[in-house]
Amino acid sequence: MNTPAIWAIYKFEMMRAWRTLGQSLASPVISTCLYFIVFGSAIGSRITEVDGISYGAFIVPGLIMFSILTQSISNAAFGIYFPRFTGTIYEVLSAPISPLEITLGYVGAAASKSMILGLVILATAHLFVPIEIKHPLIMLLFLALTCLTFAMLGFIIGIWADGFEKLQIIPLLVITPLAFLGGTFYSISMLPPFWQTMTLFNPVVYLISGFRWSFYEIADVNVGLSLLMITLFLGLAMGVIWWIFKTGYRLKT
């Protein structure tokens, strides 16, 4: 295992986030605060409770999940796309480093940044509403698995993209609608029966539901199913990355 190489990539990516702290941390935290103000205070004041939890507290897991989904993808996609764009990827490709080590470096850094962001948003949310975490270890497990899986998805997008526009297409046109429709701001039991069934085809439902369960022990779907789904997504993402390195797709000619 070329540990210095993994560390070099990881450190490089973390330093990049540090240099752009406003973009990587302040911006998503401010956005989340705005959601709290709009949904938690303005709209939330008219919705007293959901499944026995105050509306403000109810939306916290969904908001954290929403932020880390989009940020994991953006961080990892940009991390691998930028060296491809500038041409500095030649150095990684010519180094004595395996595909697994490259992935660990880039995806590990993107997932770490999202984890930190998730925890900062959690701390920020605590300033607005009282939060109880009934299963902190499971909460951390969901957080870590989601960050890792979506950082891998971002890594795949960063390799697939051939322009900056494509980097934004999946987070904006796919992930954001899925997160909004996946129970970030409501319980799917509040929907008519037809839409409840339709929503079960939205993979983000399982992530938000499982994550919310770790806080309040309330869930739209069984927590075991949520864990199974996130593990399946992780396996799928790993399979695609394995194929990318095996074929050299968009990396090698």
Next chain:
Amino acid sequence: MQDIINIEDVNKTYKGGFQALKNIDLTIKKGEIFALLGPNGAGKTTLISTICGIVNPSSGSIRVNGFDIERDYRQTRSLIGLVPQELTTDAFESVFNTVSFSRGLFGKPANAAYIEQVLKSLSLWDKKDEPIMNLSGGMKRRVLIAKALSHEPEILFLDEPTAGVDVELRKDMWGLVHHLRQEGTTIILTTHYIEEAEQMADRVGVISQGEIILVEEKDELMAKMGQKQLVIHLAEPLEAIPYTFDEFDLSLEEDGANLVYSYDARGNRTGITRLLKRLSEHNITFKDLDTKQSSLEEIFVELVKQPS
């Protein structure tokens, strides 16, 4: 001299069907400076990129220090440093950090003292904290060399190392290359500057349309392929060359003041003695003699010249 790179029957065909490398067989010797010459699109960068692991060969085998570049990629790549043709750098990173990053990528533990030594040897030490985007093109080129040297490679690929750099920097780089060679580094350079190959290389390879058309010791190449000319500065100008000199390849220059004899330096009998004797027999006297040899550039142009 021991072989360090063995390339056997390597082909590369890109997806569109363009064959960039055709049956390449080439051996690089340990410790030598090998210049790979060729016109644009000849396959120089593809060949280097293939050896370094950036481009997948379509067929054939490449061994570096006895290791296969695909099966034993960790061993082969850790021996190689690559300075690419394009100025591809991390614009926002500092010089010191980017060079340290490269060292880490190649599996070497951090060594600030070594990085300092490399940066000082490239006159970059006073720029170590400068973001790369603030540097000039020449300085960026030095940074790329520092990155390639950061993991103490035994083989250094320089892909057009002095493209777009000023004369002073070019000479600095030549000095650096000679210094690295003295320390035992094998250097493979591609260049458009024939002067560069002529100055530095031990051996020269010429690639054209994906094929290696010649590999030769530079001095032997120049001796073999070099057309030599004897310039005879006449005491009195000639209006025409007498017909009795028809057997010699002669021409008049400078309004008849110089008689130029072109001959093949490879031959045992160059005809010079006979020519001088014949001049004496015709009472044609001269003030001075001068010889000129074809430059590597002239040889290169001749080699890659397309049939019309």
